[in-house]
Amino acid sequence: MKYFKLLLSLTVTLGLVYFLNTKMGVAPAFGKFLNPFAGFWQNAENVNGWKDEEANLAGLKEEVKVYFDERLVPHVFAKNDEDLYYMQGYITAKYRLWQMEIQTANAAGRISEIVGEKALDVDRMQRRIGMGYGAEAAQEYISKDAESKKLIDAYCKGVNAYINTLAPKNYPIEYKLLDYKPEEWTPIKVALLLKNMANMLSVFEFDIENSNFIAKYGKDEFRKLYPDFIKDEDPIVPIGTKFEVKSEKLKGNTTSDIGHQTSDLYSTVIQKPDEITGSNNWAVSGSKTKSGKPILCNDPHLKLSLPSIWYEMHLVSPNMNVYGATLPGSPAVVIGFNDSISWGVTNGGRDVRDWYTIKFKDASRNEYEYNGQWLKAEKKIEKYMVRGKGEVDDTVIYTKFGPVVFDENFGTADSKKNLSMRWTAHLPSNEFKTFYQLNTGKNYNDYINALKTYTCPAQNFVFASRSGDIAIVEQGLFPIRDKATEQGKYLSDGTTDNDEWKTFIPSEGNPTSKNPERGFVSSANQHPTDSTYPYYYSGVGVYENYRNRRINKLLTEGKNIDADFMKKMQSDNFNVHASEAVPVLLSLLDKKSLSKEEQNIADSIGKWDFYNNANEIAPVYFEIWWNELRALLWDEMSNPTIPMKQPSFYVTVQLLKNDSASVFYDNLSTKVKETRNELVLQSFLRVKDTLTAKSFTEVGEPEGTDEKFTNKDSKPHDWGSYKATKVEHLARLDAFSSLNVYNGGNRGIINATNNSSGPSWRMIVDEGAMKAFTVYPGGQSGNPGSKFYDNGVKPWSKAEYFEANFVANGDELGTKKLFTSTYKPK
Amino acid sequence: MKNFFLSLLLTAAASCILQLFLPWWTTVLAAFAVAYYIKQNSLAAFLSAFVAVFLLWVVYAYLLSSANENILAIKVAELLKQLTKGSVTTIYLLTGLIGGLVSGFGALTGTLAAKLK
Numbered sequence: 001m002k003y004f005k006l007l008l009s010l011t012v013t014l015g016l017v018y019f020l021n022t023k024m025g026v027a028p029a030f031g032k033f034l035n036p037f038a039g040f041w042q043n044a045e046n047v048n049g050w051k052d053e054e055a056n057l058a059g060l061k062e063e064v065k066v067y068f069d070e071r072l073v074p075h076v077f078a079k080n081d082e083d084l085y086y087m088q089g090y091i092t093a094k095y096r097l098w099q100m101e102i103q104t105a106n107a108a109g110r111i112s113e114i115v116g117e118k119a120l121d122v123d124r125m126q127r128r129i130g131m132g133y134g135a136e137a138a139q140e141y142i143s144k145d146a147e148s149k150k151l152i153d154a155y156c157k158g159v160n161a162y163i164n165t166l167a168p169k170n171y172p173i174e175y176k177l178l179d180y181k182p183e184e185w186t187p188i189k190v191a192l193l194l195k196n197m198a199n200m201l202s203v204f205e206f207d208i209e210n211s212n213f214i215a216k217y218g219k220d221e222f223r224k225l226y227p228d229f230i231k232d233e234d235p236i237v238p239i240g241t242k243f244e245v246k247s248e249k250l251k252g253n254t255t256s257d258i259g260h261q262t263s264d265l266y267s268t269v270i271q272k273p274d275e276i277t278g279s280n281n282w283a284v285s286g287s288k289t290k291s292g293k294p295i296l297c298n299d300p301h302l303k304l305s306l307p308s309i310w311y312e313m314h315l316v317s318p319n320m321n322v323y324g325a326t327l328p329g330s331p332a333v334v335i336g337f338n339d340s341i342s343w344g345v346t347n348g349g350r351d352v353r354d355w356y357t358i359k360f361k362d363a364s365r366n367e368y369e370y371n372g373q374w375l376k377a378e379k380k381i382e383k384y385m386v387r388g389k390g391e392v393d394d395t396v397i398y399t400k401f402g403p404v405v406f407d408e409n410f411g412t413a414d415s416k417k418n419l420s421m422r423w424t425a426h427l428p429s430n431e432f433k434t435f436y437q438l439n440t441g442k443n444y445n446d447y448i449n450a451l452k453t454y455t456c457p458a459q460n461f462v463f464a465s466r467s468g469d470i471a472i473v474e475q476g477l478f479p480i481r482d483k484a485t486e487q488g489k490y491l492s493d494g495t496t497d498n499d500e501w502k503t504f505i506p507s508e509g510n511p512t513s514k515n516p517e518r519g520f521v522s523s524a525n526q527h528p529t530d531s532t533y534p535y536y537y538s539g540v541g542v543y544e545n546y547r548n549r550r551i552n553k554l555l556t557e558g559k560n561i562d563a564d565f566m567k568k569m570q571s572d573n574f575n576v577h578a579s580e581a582v583p584v585l586l587s588l589l590d591k592k593s594l595s596k597e598e599q600n601i602a603d604s605i606g607k608w609d610f611y612n613n614a615n616e617i618a619p620v621y622f623e624i625w626w627n628e629l630r631a632l633l634w635d636e637m638s639n640p641t642i643p644m645k646q647p648s649f650y651v652t653v654q655l656l657k658n659d660s661a662s663v664f665y666d667n668l669s670t671k672v673k674e675t676r677n678e679l680v681l682q683s684f685l686r687v688k689d690t691l692t693a694k695s696f697t698e699v700g701e702p703e704g705t706d707e708k709f710t711n712k713d714s715k716p717h718d719w720g721s722y723k724a725t726k727v728e729h730l731a732r733l734d735a736f737s738s739l740n741v742y743n744g745g746n747r748g749i750i751n752a753t754n755n756s757s758g759p760s761w762r763m764i765v766d767e768g769a770m771k772a773f774t775v776y777p778g779g780q781s782g783n784p785g786s787k788f789y790d791n792g793v794k795p796w797s798k799a800e801y802f803e804a805n806f807v808a809n810g811d812e813l814g815t816k817k818l819f820t821s822t823y824k825p826k
Numbered sequence: 827m828k829n830f831f832l833s834l835l836l837t838a839a840a841s842c843i844l845q846l847f848l849p850w851w852t853t854v855l856a857a858f859a860v861a862y863y864i865k866q867n868s869l870a871a872f873l874s875a876f877v878a879v880f881l882l883w884v885v886y887a888y889l890l891s892s893a894n895e896n897i898l899a900i901k902v903a904e905l906l907k908q909l910t911k912g913s914v915t916t917i918y919l920l921t922g923l924i925g926g927l928v929s930g931f932g933a934l935t936g937t938l939a940a941k942l943k
Contacts, residue, residue: 734904
């Protein structure tokens with residue numbers, strides 16, 4: 001009996017320990033996670049625990065001082081570039097390690113190692129589009145540049161020096177929740193992160209969607225709904241600018257008109273965001289500013305996340321003095337300014353991916369047809385170490401046209417066709433060098449030189465210098481495409497070299513505007529050029545033309561511009577799209593049949609001044625109406641088994657305005673044939689129903705005591721509470737996210753904040769006052785237990801800014817200094 | 827009664843020292859050892875270790891979290907809201923309960939082992 005009791009007690013004890021030390025499903029290992037010695041409580045950092053620190057670090061050459069200011073922005077002062085990047089790596093890891101690792105794991109298709117089988121398809125997609133393949137090509141290319149290699153190596157050393165200081169109790173909380181540990185940081189991870197960015201910003205191709213559309217509705221309808229250029233375009237390079245390109249550089253391919261277009265329909269595509277939010281940047285010359293020197297502004301719109309995609313830093317060495325937004329995991333400042341120049345980026349939106357149909361000789365898929373010959377395909381076995389399951393293998397076949405992404409093993413059940421994807425991010429490139437040269441740049445020539453090595457994704461680099469120049473270049477490496485066949489706009493033929501990429505547009509041929517007469521340069525994801533640009537590019541589906549027109553209007557009218565003018569402008573909520581759509585919709589709405597309540601809604605929209613301000617109700621009505629109308633009108637494109645692109649908002653408004661009998665007005669799910677007016681009325685009637693059905697968020701403006709924010713019935717509140725912007729934690733944990741952020745804006749508006757994406761970084765650099773203002777929806781610390789985790793969200797939502805402490809030394813920070821870290825060589 | 831408090835103090839001290847350097851579950855070893863050497867009945871052994879480590883964990887967690895103004899505890903309570911209904915107090919109780927329970931069973935095992943002597 002004694003033995004039995006002992007055995008029972010021992011079993012219970014060991015069982016409990018095992019149970020509490022093991023992660024079960026999504027729940028953490030409770031013993032590990034909740035104990036205060038090593039669990040999450042250790043991440044509850046002291047809100048006032050800031051004190052000076054000193055450490056000796058192996059690999060440093062000389063002493064480095066890091067001054068943290070009142071927002072925890074590090075000001076790193078090093079005596080050489082290697083130490084500077086070493087420290088950038090060390091400090092970034094200190095505050096953002098989990099984010100760096102999870103983003104790289106995502107890029108490398110390794111999430112299933114952490115969360116198990118549910119992420120396997122996401123991982124397979126990443127590897128099948130060749131993220132690792134591209135990163136390896138980049139890494140190999142970068143290694144040939146001694147200086148780049150040296151600096152990237154120094155950065156990695158710094159990250160690893162920090163990782164090596166960590167005991168399990170110091171791991172960021174996400175490691176504890178998910179029960180895994182950090183691993184060594186390597187140069188390939190830097191490359192992977194840049195590819196991750198490229199991947200996010202390369203989704204602007206619709207080859208398969210376009211081919212599907214033509215197979216179903218023919219080319220005439222395609223031309224109507226997907227024009228390459230539109231009437232109201234206001235391109236990045238001002239209309240009328242002469243392009244000087246020598247003709248011999250223009251030779252592309254010549255084949256017949258879309259000859260390979262088949263009647264086949266394709267069921268699998270890479271998922272793309274519904275309507276992109278985009279990004280803005282602009283620079284005005286001294287002729288339009290109060291100070292007589294340029295002002296540069298940038299707000300890149302991305303999915304809003306915590307920890308934020310950006311980490312703010314000030315990096316100083318004898319060779320540079322640069323400040324701005326860095327990408328955690330990658331050295332140098334990506335968007336920022338130094339003592340001579342400033343720069344920013346928006347997405348170029350150019351099509352940088354082409355899809356090819358591959359014809360294999362037989363089921364073994366060892367050889368594929370190319371110009372009448374059989375070429376040997378390369379097979380790469382991807383191994384996934386799936387948590388809780390073990391190794392899973394997947395074979396990816398590589399052809400001249402890139403990896404075969406979709407085939408019998410991947411994609412929807414009926415996608416038995418082999419589709420290869422060629423992507424400029426697969427080409428050898430050194431994006432780091434671009435940023436390094438910008439960080440150390442002094443003038444326009446340095447800027448142009450810096451851009452030359454920049455390949456993918458296509459970015460509009462805006463530029464301003466203290467000496468007075470402004471410029472913008474759409475930079476990227478783009479294949480020269482044949483205009484006659486609209487090469488790359490549709491699914492391409494992989495059995496010949498007709499649609500193969502042969503030559504590339506030289507860097508100097510990229511759309512460029514320097515010191516234009518109008519006194520400003522700008523971009524907001526619109527067309528880079530007018531139709532006189534000598535190189536062909538597809539204009540389908542990507543380019544937005546609302547923000548650009550608003551920006552250019554405000555800058556054209558602006559005089560004596562200063563930073564305050566720019567602050568107002570970056571949070572401008574005027575909805576150009578609504579201003580064009582509402583008159584059309586109201587003119588088509590049959591008001592006679594409306595109830596009193598519906599009549600009120602229509603009146604409210606009619607009286608609206610088209611500002612999507614947070615406290616207005618009309619934007620809510622319009623948003624619902626517009627979305628319902630699109631759903632009814634473009635129901636033809638909602639069948640997930642035949643992916644097609646919904647025409648742009650601009651085209652949709654034009655169609656409704658000018659075409660009284662489009663075939664698309666008919667709703668496929670009804671027996672009757674709908675008219676334009678019926679669609680407009682039906683969608684309008686859904687506004688009231690949607691509002692009745694949807695319970696609004698009760699949070700609203702956190703400080704608001706206003707009745708309308710606290711009433712809990714289902715009456716409509718306002719645009720800010722309806723939109724309820726979410727800044728989401730990277731592991732999609734609501735508890736670590738900022739929910740219901742109250743602000744205005746929407747897609748197509750300069751303040752392009754919708755419910756999940758928006759300005760991820762706002763920056764204004766006043767070259768005259770030598771001042772810069774920044775804000776981003778997050779905080780410097782990646783630790784949800786830090787007061788610096790999300791302290792930027794609220795100021796950001798209110799369009800407030802922080803002045804950057806662009807100090808010459810640590811003492812200049814004065815009372816703004818939180819603490820100083822001194823690092824010495826070991 | 828004297829042995830109860832002695833066990834409680836020794837268990838808390840030993841558990842604390844072990845956990846500073848070793849994984850959390852070494853608290854079981856502390857509880858086992860104390861119960862093995864200090865004679866108590868099974869219930870008292872269990873309770874002294876339970877209370878000792880319950881308090882140790884809760885007090886330490888409280889010290890850490892109060893300096894943090896509960897920023898993280900509030901978020902974790904929200905994260906585990908199926909268990910906690912969003913209450914920070916519940917997170918403290920859950921923390922103490924886990925430490926107490928494994929240590930209590932460790933002590934029980936220790937007492938039962940001592941009875942074989």
